[in-house]
Amino acid sequence: GESVGLHLPTLSVQEGDNSIINCAYSNSASDYFIWYKQESGKGPQFIIDIRSNMDKRQGQRVTVLLNKTVKHLSLQIAATQPGDSAVYFCAEADSWGKLQFGAGTQVVVTP
Amino acid sequence: DVKVTQSSRYLVKRTGEKVFLECVQDMDHENMFWYRQDPGLGLRLIYFSYDVKMKEKGDIPEGYSVSREKKERFSLILESASTNQTSMYLCASSSGATKGSPLHFGNGTRLTVT
Numbered sequence: 698g699e700s701v702g703l704h705l706p707t708l709s710v711q712e713g714d715n716s717i718i719n720c721a722y723s724n725s726a727s728d729y730f731i732w733y734k735q736e737s738g739k740g741p742q743f744i745i746d747i748r749s750n751m752d753k754r755q756g757q758r759v760t761v762l763l764n765k766t767v768k769h770l771s772l773q774i775a776a777t778q779p780g781d782s783a784v785y786f787c788a789e790a791d792s793w794g795k796l797q798f799g800a801g802t803q804v805v806v807t808p
Numbered sequence: 809d810v811k812v813t814q815s816s817r818y819l820v821k822r823t824g825e826k827v828f829l830e831c832v833q834d835m836d837h838e839n840m841f842w843y844r845q846d847p848g849l850g851l852r853l854i855y856f857s858y859d860v861k862m863k864e865k866g867d868i869p870e871g872y873s874v875s876r877e878k879k880e881r882f883s884l885i886l887e888s889a890s891t892n893q894t895s896m897y898l899c900a901s902s903s904g905a906t907k908g909s910p911l912h913f914g915n916g917t918r919l920t921v922t
Contacts, residue, residue, distance in 0.1 A: 731910055740812070740898050740913030741851070786850065795866070796911060800850040 707803045710781075716774040718802050720787035723768060729790040732761060732772045735801070736783045744772070744785075774804075782806045811835070812914035814899050820920045827886040829917050831899030838903060840882035841911060842866075842874060845896040857882055889921045 710716045722730070728749035733741035745756045747763050747770075754761050760773040770787050784803050788796040815830035833840065839858050843851040843866075853866030855874040863874050871893060875883040882901075886893055896918050900911040 733913075738915070740900075740915045741911075743910045743912065746910055795853060795856065798851040800848060 706800070707805065709805045709807060710777045712777060712779060712806055712808050714777055716772075716777045716781065716804060718772045718774075718785050718787075718804065720770040720772075720799055721768060722770060722787075722789050724789060724791065724797075725765075725768065727789040727791065730761070730763060730770050731788045731790075731796065732759075732770075733786045733788065733798075734781075734783045735786065741786060777804075777806050779806050779808075812899055812901055812912050814897075814914040814917045816917050817915065818918050818920075820922065821886075821889050822922055823890060825886075825889050825921075827889050827919065827921075829884040829886075829897055829899075829919070831882045831884070831914060832880050833882075833899075833901040833912070834880065835901065835903065835912075836879065837901035837912075838879070839901060839909070840876065841900040841902075842872075842882065842884045843898045843900065844868070845898055845916070851898065854884065889919075891921050893919065894921045895919060 731746040732744040734744050735741045745759050745761050747754045747761045752763050758775045762771045774781055784801040786798050786801045788798045812833045821827050841856040842854045845851050852868050854872050855866050857863050857876040860879050873885045896916045898913050898916045900913045902909040902911045
């Protein structure tokens with residue numbers, strides 16, 4: 698079946714460094730992707746999205762890259778801060794528009 | 809900002825009880841969703857609704873039902889709670905088209921079934 702997955706379950710990053718979180722997807726028909734951040738005790742929070750007609754999109758301190766050739770999605774966080782410590786999920790929209798989520802990557806920011 | 813409110817943060821119920829989880833959104837969104845979140849399994853879709861009185865099964869609907877009598881409210885029902893339904897339940901809503909709209913989540917209800 699189709700799946701969305703993350704390469705690394707835990708990412709440790711030093712404060713001030715850039716973070717890169719990776720995600721692989723297998724449904725070539727997916728045309729909408731989202732990154733979410735989930736802090737402890739809270740629901741997932743929308744960070745940024747991208748459609749398949751784009752290969753890059755930037756937000757505030759975040760950039761999402763989409764490589765359709767290898768079915769790969771990444772989230773880059775610039776100048777990582779302690780408040781960026783959280784679990785990050787990628788998700789893709791299937792043909793019905795329902796989101797399929799990966800298992801998540803825990804980002805730990807160290808001083 | 810979109811606000812999705814789940815009525816309870818924590819619930820403890822006994823096996824066999826009927827359980828209601830309530831969710832309300834304040835942005836007039838057409839679409840509402842119920843997910844459960846378990847360690848290592850990510851978010852799995854239980855049920856969703858694209859309009860009042862409409863419901864569609866998600867990936868894991870067994871043991872659950874839903875009700876959407878009003879646009880702003882989407883209820884998840886566990887007809888007879890079982891211990892394997894102990895989980896974090898997340899409600900979400902989104903606007904407009906069925907495809908390409910980000911979901912806005914509530915803060916979750918952590919249900920324990922003993």
